[in-house]
Amino acid sequence: MEYAQILIETITGFLCLFVLTKVLGKTQITQITAFDFIAALVLGELVGNALYDKEVGISQVLYAVFLWGLLIYVTEWVTQKFKGSRALLEGRPSVIIYKGKLQYQNMKKGRLDINQLQHLLRSKEVFSLQDVEYAVLETDGTVSVLRKSLEQTPSRGDLNLTPQTVELARTLISDGEIVWDNLKEEGLDEGWLEKELQKQQFTSAKDVLYAEYKKGEALHVQPY
Template sequence: MDILQLSIKLVIGFLLLFFLIRVIGKKLIDQITPFHFISAIVLSELLGNAVYDENIPVISIVYTTVIWGGLLFVFEYIAQKSLLFRHFFEGQPTIVIRNGQIDFEQLNKARMNINQLQGLLRQSEIFSIREVAFALVESNGSISVLKKAQYQKTTLEDFNMPPHPVYLPVTLIKDGELIWENLEEINKERDWLKRELTSHGVSRIEDVLLAEWLENDGLMVIPHQHHQLEKVK
């Protein structure tokens, strides 16, 4: 491929991409939904392959981009006009924590496990599930959280209170497996943990989905079967 032909293809591809983004809007760049993310990848592949393949004429680049961009524009337009189509096209938020309780059915529908949920919460500066009243997984995979009243952000200056220590929650059991190093970190033994689990009505470590210790706030246990949040101080 000579330099002139490559230059023409690059310029045309750039102009078409610029025009496409201006027409469709910012969603393609923001990748708000999985569909937009995949659409951006496919579009880049179409342009990339067409530009560097000397057997593909310039008119094919224009035709491919116009057709793909036209389909995106039509779908976006219909989604703006039809609420039903918008829900199908963009998806809806999934409530994975409701009234402080994990909704395991919705968590499974979102194709998430407890590790991924904890990771998303930590990205929102929430290090304990006990702080959450409601949590919604958005269609782009991000999480929106409404904290319980006692955990909502205030400042000590508002109440003229002295500062107090801040503790990091420690996960002791996850998916039925005991995390020994975390148990040693809080200077507790297995017998102590078994007694605490028994007080929650759980006889075996394997029956626990998540057990989390927070200094001054006690142990939180989420059993596999009962799906109940319980806490002992």
């Protein structure tokens, strides 16, 4: 009887969450804000605890899911009806690259480091910060990217030009620290890096937020 009860409660909880997701809309899945994340955790906890608590019946599971779903629905309605509440409940997008320059203070506010930013950019098929004119950290944790105008020109295939070898940009300095592995893999040393930094009026790697190197090009440096 106990196993049958767990089976019934599991199916009931699954159906409730499935219906609730359909009612609340696809944005609950594709655009997870901080509030949506908390809502998902609580809903899962409600159903999970109900499965293993013998004193909790199906009616109580349904009631708890209904109340929490109603709270989520009302919150979504408030954010749509009153624009001022959106920043509080959903947060605001922040510009992290402006006119090709990293906005360090905005990155700190968003708890975003260089490695995380590079990962997000690669998901947008951007492998070098030099290619980015603007980047915005969205409320769901993704990044929207506007490439520089030179990167938006027709491809070599469009112009019937001969393909050339593509070099991958290597991070040599991240958050003021030298990435030694990348430096060695490029066949470079600390002396070369210091000279390149001095050419751009930097006395030390500690003064640099980010620096990358691509064969055949000058060292690209971003200050704090």
